[in-house]
Amino acid sequence: MSEIRQSSPRRGTNLPRMGDFNLTVILDAIRRTSGGLSRVELAQIVGLSPQTISNISRRLLDQNLIVEAGKEGSGPGKPRTILRLNPKGMYAVGVHLDPAVTTFVVMDLVGSVVQHARIDTPGGNDPSAVIATIAAQVARVVEESxxxxxxxxxxxxxxxxxxDLDNGTVVDPPLLPGWDRVELRNALSEATGYSVLVDKDVTSAAVAETWAGGPSGAGSFVFMYMGTGIGCGIVLNDEVIRGTSGNAGEIGHIMVDPDGPPCDCGLRGCVKSSCIPQVLVAEAEAAGILNGTRPGNSGAEVQQSFARLCELADSGDERAMAIIDKSATLVARAISVVTNTLDVERVVFGGPFWSGMADRFLAKVPPLLEANSAARLIHPIEVVGTGVGEDVGAIGAASLVLEHTLAPRAQRLLLEN
Amino acid sequence: MSEIRQSSPRRGTNLPRMGDFNLTVILDAIRRTSGGLSRVELAQIVGLSPQTISNISRRLLDQNLIVEAGKEGSGPGKPRTILRLNPKGMYAVGVHLDPAVTTFVVMDLVGSVVQHARIDTPGGNDPSAVIATIAAQVARVVEESxxxxxxxxxxxxxxxxxxDLDNGTVVDPPLLPGWDRVELRNALSEATGYSVLVDKDVTSAAVAETWAGGPSGAGSFVFMYMGTGIGCGIVLNDEVIRGTSGNAGEIGHIMVDPDGPPCDCGLRGCVKSSCIPQVLVAEAEAAGILNGTRPGNSGAEVQQSFARLCELADSGDERAMAIIDKSATLVARAISVVTNTLDVERVVFGGPFWSGMADRFLAKVPPLLEANSAARLIHPIEVVGTGVGEDVGAIGAASLVLEHTLAPRAQRLLLEN
DNA sequence: TTAGGGGTAACCGTGTCTGAAATCCGCCAG
DNA sequence: CTGGCGGATTTCAGACACGGTTACCCCTAA
Incomplete structure (x- = not known):
C-alpha cells in the first residue's frame, strides 16, 4: 500500500505527525526494555514531560498496545506501575517467498510466532498461480491462529x-523464472485484502532483528544473511537502509579470494562464486568428503548436504573443518568491506544456513574483522548470531509491517503526497 | 561543540523542534531551486499550508537568510514574490587539514567562497603548534574577508x-605523525572562539556536494574522493552517513585486482595498493613513462607527477592512457561494491587529483558500473564529476557548519540530553 | 501516623499548524 | 481611466500538542 521509501524534496511536518511520532517513540522504548518501564522512567528516557507520557500511555492503553503489568516499589512512596507491551495488541502476517520453500508466520507484537506454516514454492513459471496459493495459505494461517x-x-x-520497492514488484530474480516485474504487492493486496509491504529477504531479516532480535537489533549493524546466496541487511541508527529501489545489501560480487574460482561477472573469487553453501558443498563433494549422489542443484539438497558438511566439521573432520574455516575467512573479508564502508558497531549472522556454521564462524570471524577494521582504535565490532532463528525471512516479513506501523522512523514525521 | 551523531534510545520531539525543522525544510527547498521559489510553490513542495509558509518566510526574512527578489506574474492575479537565499545571510569558515597543505575558506550561504588561503601544513610532530597556526590563519581569513x-x-x-566523532579527535592518521587522539575540536574551539565541527575529509567532501554541488548533491549518492588516498563519502536520502564513530567511507582495502600488487593487509590488489595516484605514478616511473627524478613521496611531488601522467594520457601517450584506464577499471570495481551495497542513484567524483583523470574516468567508469549494477534493471547509476572544484575538502568543512545549522536533518527534531 | 515518591487531573501558556476570510496586486475589459 | 477579476499573500481565529505548575490521590516504608 503505502510507500516505504521517501521522495525528495523533503517535506515538512505538523502536529498530528508529531503526536504519532512520540507515541511510537514511547512504544519503542518500552519494546526495547525487557521487563517493561514505568512512566517516570519513560519520561527520563525519551525526554518528554510526565504529563505527556501519561497522555500517550493512555492512548497506548486504549489501543491495547500496552498493558499495566504489576508494580515495582523499591523504597518508600507509591510503587511504579510497569508498562509492558501487550503481545496480543497487534499481529502481522509474514511470508517469505523463497525459490524452494515459502514460509508463513503470524507474529504478535512482541515478535513471537503464534502460527507457522511452510509449503514448497509452487514450481512452473506462472506467478499468478503462486500468488493465489500464497493468498489461500495466508487466509489459512490466520484462520488457524x-x-x-x-x-x-x-x-x-x-x-x-x-x-522495485516503489511498485512493490519482483524484478527477474535468478531463481524464480517467469517472475519479471510481477506486481506482487498489488496482487497480494487485492487477493488478501490486507495492506501489503514487499521487501527484499535480506532487508526483512535485518528488520526481524530490530523487531524480534533483542538488544542485538539496536543501533547500527549489518545482518549477514546466510542463505542460498549471501546478502546483507543494513541498519544504521535504528533505521533500515533500503537504497534507492530497495536493493541495498547486494554483496555477492565482493572479491574475497584472489585465487578463487572464476565468477560470471568475469572476475575471480567473488563471494558468490567462492563461499556460498552450494560452492562449499561442491568443493566437499569434489574432495570426496561428501558423497555427491546427485547434482545437488535443488535448494533442499544443498541444505541437507551442507548440514552434513557442518556436522562433519563439528565432529572433527579436518578437511570439512578446513572448508568451513576457509569460507569464514572469505566471508570475513567481505564483511570487512561493508563494516569499513559503513562503520557499524555490530555484525549479526543469521539465515537458513547459519546454525550449522555458527560455532566455527563465531570463533573465526571476530578477530579477522577486528584486524581489518579501519576504526579498530575507536570502537570494537561485535559479532553475534541472531536470536531469531531459521525463519528470519518470514519473521522479518511480518516485522516489516510492525516496523512500518510502529517504529519511530523519522520518515513518519514527514508529510506525504 | 554539539554532537553530530545521535545516541540511542531515540528521544521524543516537541513543538519548537518542529518549528525549527520546518524552517530548515523550507530553506532547503529554496536552496535547492535555482532561481528561488514563491510562497505558493513552497506550500506545494513542502506540503505545509500557505499560512505556515508565510509565517516561516517572515522568520527567515527577519534572520536575513532569505530575501524577496522580484516578482513573477504570468497571468492575472497578484504576481508571485520570489524568495531567494541571501548569500550574505550566514557564513562559515572551513579548514581542510591535509598532511601536505592546509586550506582555508570563508564560504557564504549559497556555497560561494568569499575568501581563500592555503598554507603548507607545519611539519614536525607537535599538533598544538599546528593548531595554533590554524587558529591564527582562521582569524586572518575572516579578517580579510x-x-x-x-x-x-x-x-x-x-x-x-x-x-573519533564523539570527542572531535583525530586518531593516529597514517600521514600525520604525533596526532594520536588530539582533541582537535576542543582545542580549536578554545583557540578561535567559534563553535567547531570536525569530520573526516571524505565525509566533508560529500557534504560539500550536498551544499554547494547543485543538483548532483541531492538524493542518494556516493562521493568518490580522489586524493592521496581514495575514500568515499556517503549520502542517503539527503542525509550524510557517518557511521558509529564518523569513519564511514573507508574503502581502501576493497580488493579490485586479483593479480595486483601485495598490500599491507596481507592480500593483493586492494584499492589502496593498486590505484591510488602514488602507485600509478610509481608504475609510470618504473615503465619509463615519467622520469622518476626523486622518490616522489611528498604529496606535492606526487601531485605534480600525476598531473604530468594525465597530460601525457590526454595528449595520446598510449602507455599513460593504459595506466589511467586500468585504474579507472579498478576504481569502478570498488565503486560497484559500494553502489551495490547501498543501492545509490549517483556517483560523484572529486578531490584534488580528480581534474586530471576526469575525462578518461567519465568515459570509462559508467558502463562498467552499469554492467555490474545489481539494480540495473530498475534504475541507472548516474556518474558525474563534482562542480565544487579542487577545494572540496575546505568547502566541505565549511559546509559541515551550514549543514549542521540549516539542513533538515531528522536528527534536528529529536530531543537531546 | 508520617514522609516521600508515583501518577492523574486541571489549568494556563507557548508555539505551531489549519481553515476561513480579508487584503493585496496587477491585468484586462469596457 | 476605472472597476472587476483572479490568484498570491496575509490576517484572524481555532485546534492541537507539549511544557510547567499546582493540587490531589494513591501507595508503601518507617
Missing amino acids: GVDQDRIAGLGVAAPGPI | GVDQDRIAGLGVAAPGPI
Missing part, C-alpha cells in the same frame, strides 16, 4: 531481489 | 581519518 482479523496490521512479504 | 563576526556560524574542519 485464531487471531481476530481487526488485530492484523497487514501482510509483509520477503522476496529475493532484485525488487 | 571583511565578514561580520556575528554572521559566522562556526568553523568546520575536515581531517584525515580515522577520527
Whole structure:
C-alpha cells in the first residue's frame, strides 16, 4: 500500500505527525526494555514531560498496545506501575517467498510466532498461480491462529531481489523464472485484502532483528544473511537502509579470494562464486568428503548436504573443518568491506544456513574483522548470531509491517503526497 | 561543540523542534531551486499550508537568510514574490587539514567562497603548534574577508581519518605523525572562539556536494574522493552517513585486482595498493613513462607527477592512457561494491587529483558500473564529476557548519540530553 | 501516623499548524 | 481611466500538542 521509501524534496511536518511520532517513540522504548518501564522512567528516557507520557500511555492503553503489568516499589512512596507491551495488541502476517520453500508466520507484537506454516514454492513459471496459493495459505494461517482479523496490521512479504520497492514488484530474480516485474504487492493486496509491504529477504531479516532480535537489533549493524546466496541487511541508527529501489545489501560480487574460482561477472573469487553453501558443498563433494549422489542443484539438497558438511566439521573432520574455516575467512573479508564502508558497531549472522556454521564462524570471524577494521582504535565490532532463528525471512516479513506501523522512523514525521 | 551523531534510545520531539525543522525544510527547498521559489510553490513542495509558509518566510526574512527578489506574474492575479537565499545571510569558515597543505575558506550561504588561503601544513610532530597556526590563519581569513563576526556560524574542519566523532579527535592518521587522539575540536574551539565541527575529509567532501554541488548533491549518492588516498563519502536520502564513530567511507582495502600488487593487509590488489595516484605514478616511473627524478613521496611531488601522467594520457601517450584506464577499471570495481551495497542513484567524483583523470574516468567508469549494477534493471547509476572544484575538502568543512545549522536533518527534531 | 515518591487531573501558556476570510496586486475589459 | 477579476499573500481565529505548575490521590516504608 503505502510507500516505504521517501521522495525528495523533503517535506515538512505538523502536529498530528508529531503526536504519532512520540507515541511510537514511547512504544519503542518500552519494546526495547525487557521487563517493561514505568512512566517516570519513560519520561527520563525519551525526554518528554510526565504529563505527556501519561497522555500517550493512555492512548497506548486504549489501543491495547500496552498493558499495566504489576508494580515495582523499591523504597518508600507509591510503587511504579510497569508498562509492558501487550503481545496480543497487534499481529502481522509474514511470508517469505523463497525459490524452494515459502514460509508463513503470524507474529504478535512482541515478535513471537503464534502460527507457522511452510509449503514448497509452487514450481512452473506462472506467478499468478503462486500468488493465489500464497493468498489461500495466508487466509489459512490466520484462520488457524485464531487471531481476530481487526488485530492484523497487514501482510509483509520477503522476496529475493532484485525488487522495485516503489511498485512493490519482483524484478527477474535468478531463481524464480517467469517472475519479471510481477506486481506482487498489488496482487497480494487485492487477493488478501490486507495492506501489503514487499521487501527484499535480506532487508526483512535485518528488520526481524530490530523487531524480534533483542538488544542485538539496536543501533547500527549489518545482518549477514546466510542463505542460498549471501546478502546483507543494513541498519544504521535504528533505521533500515533500503537504497534507492530497495536493493541495498547486494554483496555477492565482493572479491574475497584472489585465487578463487572464476565468477560470471568475469572476475575471480567473488563471494558468490567462492563461499556460498552450494560452492562449499561442491568443493566437499569434489574432495570426496561428501558423497555427491546427485547434482545437488535443488535448494533442499544443498541444505541437507551442507548440514552434513557442518556436522562433519563439528565432529572433527579436518578437511570439512578446513572448508568451513576457509569460507569464514572469505566471508570475513567481505564483511570487512561493508563494516569499513559503513562503520557499524555490530555484525549479526543469521539465515537458513547459519546454525550449522555458527560455532566455527563465531570463533573465526571476530578477530579477522577486528584486524581489518579501519576504526579498530575507536570502537570494537561485535559479532553475534541472531536470536531469531531459521525463519528470519518470514519473521522479518511480518516485522516489516510492525516496523512500518510502529517504529519511530523519522520518515513518519514527514508529510506525504 | 554539539554532537553530530545521535545516541540511542531515540528521544521524543516537541513543538519548537518542529518549528525549527520546518524552517530548515523550507530553506532547503529554496536552496535547492535555482532561481528561488514563491510562497505558493513552497506550500506545494513542502506540503505545509500557505499560512505556515508565510509565517516561516517572515522568520527567515527577519534572520536575513532569505530575501524577496522580484516578482513573477504570468497571468492575472497578484504576481508571485520570489524568495531567494541571501548569500550574505550566514557564513562559515572551513579548514581542510591535509598532511601536505592546509586550506582555508570563508564560504557564504549559497556555497560561494568569499575568501581563500592555503598554507603548507607545519611539519614536525607537535599538533598544538599546528593548531595554533590554524587558529591564527582562521582569524586572518575572516579578517580579510571583511565578514561580520556575528554572521559566522562556526568553523568546520575536515581531517584525515580515522577520527573519533564523539570527542572531535583525530586518531593516529597514517600521514600525520604525533596526532594520536588530539582533541582537535576542543582545542580549536578554545583557540578561535567559534563553535567547531570536525569530520573526516571524505565525509566533508560529500557534504560539500550536498551544499554547494547543485543538483548532483541531492538524493542518494556516493562521493568518490580522489586524493592521496581514495575514500568515499556517503549520502542517503539527503542525509550524510557517518557511521558509529564518523569513519564511514573507508574503502581502501576493497580488493579490485586479483593479480595486483601485495598490500599491507596481507592480500593483493586492494584499492589502496593498486590505484591510488602514488602507485600509478610509481608504475609510470618504473615503465619509463615519467622520469622518476626523486622518490616522489611528498604529496606535492606526487601531485605534480600525476598531473604530468594525465597530460601525457590526454595528449595520446598510449602507455599513460593504459595506466589511467586500468585504474579507472579498478576504481569502478570498488565503486560497484559500494553502489551495490547501498543501492545509490549517483556517483560523484572529486578531490584534488580528480581534474586530471576526469575525462578518461567519465568515459570509462559508467558502463562498467552499469554492467555490474545489481539494480540495473530498475534504475541507472548516474556518474558525474563534482562542480565544487579542487577545494572540496575546505568547502566541505565549511559546509559541515551550514549543514549542521540549516539542513533538515531528522536528527534536528529529536530531543537531546 | 508520617514522609516521600508515583501518577492523574486541571489549568494556563507557548508555539505551531489549519481553515476561513480579508487584503493585496496587477491585468484586462469596457 | 476605472472597476472587476483572479490568484498570491496575509490576517484572524481555532485546534492541537507539549511544557510547567499546582493540587490531589494513591501507595508503601518507617
